[in-house]
């Protein structure tokens with residue numbers, strides 16, 4: 129089965145990469161820089177302030193706003209960790225000679241370099257460059273205006289493809305005990321010992337479902353911890369990791385996730401509980417939370433004093449390089465830098481190896497798990513055993529081929545695989561739109577496939593108590609997605625906005641209509657008074673709804689008049705255009721900049737006291753587009769703790785033909801405080 133699995137994924141990944149590159153290059157070529165900036169895919173009007181050396185011989189390019197134009201950088205959707213292209217803007221004032229000279233040096237038609245966004249604020253962007261980009265980068269001093277473009281991260285595709293090729297080379301039957309489960313070459317037989325492994329839990333607050341999951345994971349070699357929203361998946365994993373350290377002090381655990389934030393959350397929670405020399409974070413320092421940088425292998429490996437001196441010498445040579453006029457001098461200077469770099473790398477490798485051997489918990493993204501640093505230990509001894517347990521968190525946000533990266537890079541080592549996630553929340557983001565088979569192959573996560581492979585689901589442990597939502601908010605998601613199994617812990621079941629100390633107590637005791645007393649409110653915009661609008665400005669054909677924005681603003685004003693703090697309020701819309709219009713009116717016009725406004729994806733894994741959800745869709749044909757994606761809506765409606773406010777056309781949901789949406793609006797009709805806004809009140 130490994131060969132079929134590998135070839136299915138190889139063709140799907142190839143198609144996905146082509147689609148991704150096509151979509152990105154279509155945007156970059158058809159749109160002007162202005163339009164790309166408008167869509168958050170580019171940042172312009174910046175210039176090169178400085179180049180300095182950094183970790184593991186990387187270079188850091190510091191860019192600031194072009195002060196002749198503005199004093200702030202318009203960051204758009206570009207964020208830390210993105211791979212970007214840096215290019216000079218063609219400006220009239222740029223003399224041909226200057227451009228020609230820069231081209232000679234860069235020996236390219238258009239000077240261009242690529243790097244990773246390392247740091248970013250309104251006044252400076254720091255980009256980490258690969259060594260190969262240095263010569264070009266220094267030529268950018270001669271341009272007054274630069275711009276950066278967000279690009280496709282092809283490295284991730286290459287890693288998945290090489291992993292799948294290695295999987296296809298496995299001889300059958302496969303040797304690796306864990307891989308045997310995944311390729312259906314081994315039945316799953318749960319351990320029969322009823323002994324409750326853990327005698328003393330460290331965390332006294334664990335509930336029974338969490339304890340059961342921990343005991344099962346210690347006792348079995350395959351576990352899936354199914355954690356619906358707010359049920360303490362991370363809480364559970366942290367205890368499990370501590371128990372594994374106690375039980376197997378000599379073994380090493382590899383913790384992976386699809387994104388840096390998914391693994392940084394666990395590392396942050398582990399830091400106060402585990403001695404820090406046992407914790408090691410592998411990954412580009414640019415992409416780590418500041419609180420986790422102290423565990424960063426990159427940074428730790430630089431603390432060696434000789435390594436520091438060599439880095440300083442490299443730095444000085446780079447500064448000198450700027451002043452050298454003659455091309456040959458510059459070339460000699462780079463050669464000297466290259467020699468120093470070789471020495472630096474040898475010393476760093478030794479330091480890195482010692483740090484990895486000393487650690488007991490290695491934390492990295494799924495892609496980072498096959499990093500050069502980690503796999504370099506097998507160069508000396510291919511049979512070296514580095515890890516014993518693999519934990520993959522947020523497994524339902526990862527494409528299955530990503531989950532194979534650590535399994536293949538460290539094959540024949542793992543005796544235990546623990547997957548944690550929720551297959552009823554956001555699936556992995558797939559760019560492909562033109563091939564349903566590819567979409568299905570890549571959207572079906574390892575979690576989904578294993579519960580099909582083992583229909584008895586004996587390895588699945590469900591966390592059933594949630595610590596986030598008022599029970600009225602929890603009720604529909606529990607019924608529609610979790611077979612009604614969710615329970616609201618008593619600490620959250622009945623809490624309302626009005627219970628927040630800062631919020632005005634009931635202005636008058638008998639005033640039961642005050643907004644802060646309702647956990648569930650629906651502003652029903654049915655009829656044709658609140659129509660949606662197609663937004664042509666954004667090339668992605670997004671939609672927005674002016675009428676709904678007015679209702680959102682009015683509700684926010686009501687809450688603010690009752691002293692609900694801005695940072696307790698979140699506004700979500702599935703449509704990018706609605707998000708940008710909401711930001712413009714709430715952030716720019718109302719100046720309520722502490723109210724978080726984002727798409728559903730931006731709120732994944734997060735929570736707020738009150739969430740206002742603007743559905744946008746309202747048209748004569750009752751079309752609802754991708755509102756039909758129930759897992760996306762499930763994430764949106766399970767973000768609030770105390771109040772969920774929906775603004776949307778109930779009739780559209782009841783007549784769009786989608787069962788989930790119909791059930792949701794009918795259930796809310798019975799259980800929410802439904803209001804019928806009158807458009808005249810907003811004109």
Ligand SMILES: Nc1ncnc2c1ncn2[C@@H]1O[C@H](COP(=O)(O)OP(=O)(O)OP(=O)(O)O)[C@@H](O)[C@H]1O
Nearest residue numbers: 333334335355357358359360361362363595733734
């Ligand atoms: N047994 C428990 N007793 C008390 N509080 C708990 C317990 N388990 C989890 N919590 C609380 O519930 C909240 C959610 O926990 P956690 O962040 O671990 O859940 P998660 O499943 O990782 O998050 P998400 O819901 O985004 O998937 C946290 O505030 C945590 O402190």
